[in-house]
Amino acid sequence: EQPMIYAITPTYSRYVQKAELTRISQTLALVPNVHWILVEDSDEKTDLVRNLVADSNLLVTHLSIKTPVYEKLGDEDPRWLKHRGVEQRNLALKWLRENLQHGKDKGVVYFMDDDNTYSVKLFKEIAKVKKVGVWPVGLVGGLNAETLILDPNTGKVTGYRSGWKADRKFAIDMAGFAINLDLILAKSQAAFSYRMEKGFQESEFLSYFTTKEELEPLADNCTKVYVWHTRTEKPNVKGVVPGLEV
Ligand code: UDP
Ligand code: MN
Helix, strand or coil: CCCEEEEEEEECCCCCHHHHHHHHHHHHCCCCCEEEEEEECCCCCCHHHHHHHHHHCCEEEEEECCCCHHHCCCCCCCHHHCCCCHHHHHHHHHHHHHHCCCCCCCEEEEECCCCCEECHHHHHHHCCCCCEEECCEEEECCEEEEEEEECCCCCCEEEEECCCCCCCCCCCCHHHEEEEHHHHHHCCCCCCCCCCCCCCHHHHHHHCCCCHHHCEECHHHHCCCCEECCCCCCCCCCCCCCCCCC
C-alpha cells in the first residue's frame, strides 16, 4: 500500500500563478495517494485558487496566511533578500499536527514549491522514505544540479555537491528531501523561522529530524534528476483584458 504523500505548496498572487498551479496540479493528478496542502500567501483565500482547487479533482486542503509586510520580498528586491514561504509552510505543518494522529496516520511530507518542475517519478521515490529521503535537484545552487556525495562502499551520504555553501549541515534545496509524517508529528516544535540565516531554512529544519549519516539517498543512489528548480520569467503585461481569469 502506498503511503499518503502530503505535498505542501506555498503560493502567492502574481500573473503566472494560475499557470504554475495548473502545471503542478496536473502533475499531482498523475500521482496516487497525494494530499495537496495548498497555502496562499494572503489574508483570505482567493477565488482564482478556489476555482483551480475545485477543478483539480485532487484531495486538497486549501489554507491561507499572509506573510507580514516587513518580511515580504518587494517587486524589485533581489530574491535572496527575504525568506519566502515561511508562514505558509508553518501553517501547513500546524494543520498536519492538528488533524493527523501520530502512530495512526501514515505518510510522507514534501515541500513542493509552485514554480518547480516535478517528474511523476519523483513521487515513487518520496513513497519510499522511511525517515528522511534525499535526491538531486536540477538547476539550483549555481550548478546544473545539486546532489549528494555518497560513499561508494556504504552508499551513505558523506557530503554535498552545491555551488553555494556546501559546508552547511544539510546543503539541500527544499525540493531535495522528504520527511516521514511520523517524524513531523513527533517533533512538533520543528518549524521554519525568519530568525534562520538566509539560505539555511532547509539545513536548520532538517536538523530537527536527522543527521547526515541517516539520510536515505533515493533516485537510483542520487544518479537521477526528477525535480528541477525552475523559475518562471515575470511576464511583461502592458494591458489587462477585463472579465478573464488568467
Ligand atoms: N512564495 C510565497 N510568497 C511570496 C514569495 C514566494 O508564498 O511572497 C512561495 C512561492 O509561490 C513558492 C515558494 O514560496 O511556492 C518559494 O518561493 P520562490 O519560488 O519565489 O523562491 P525561490 O525559487 O527563489 O526559492
Ligand atoms: Mn522557486
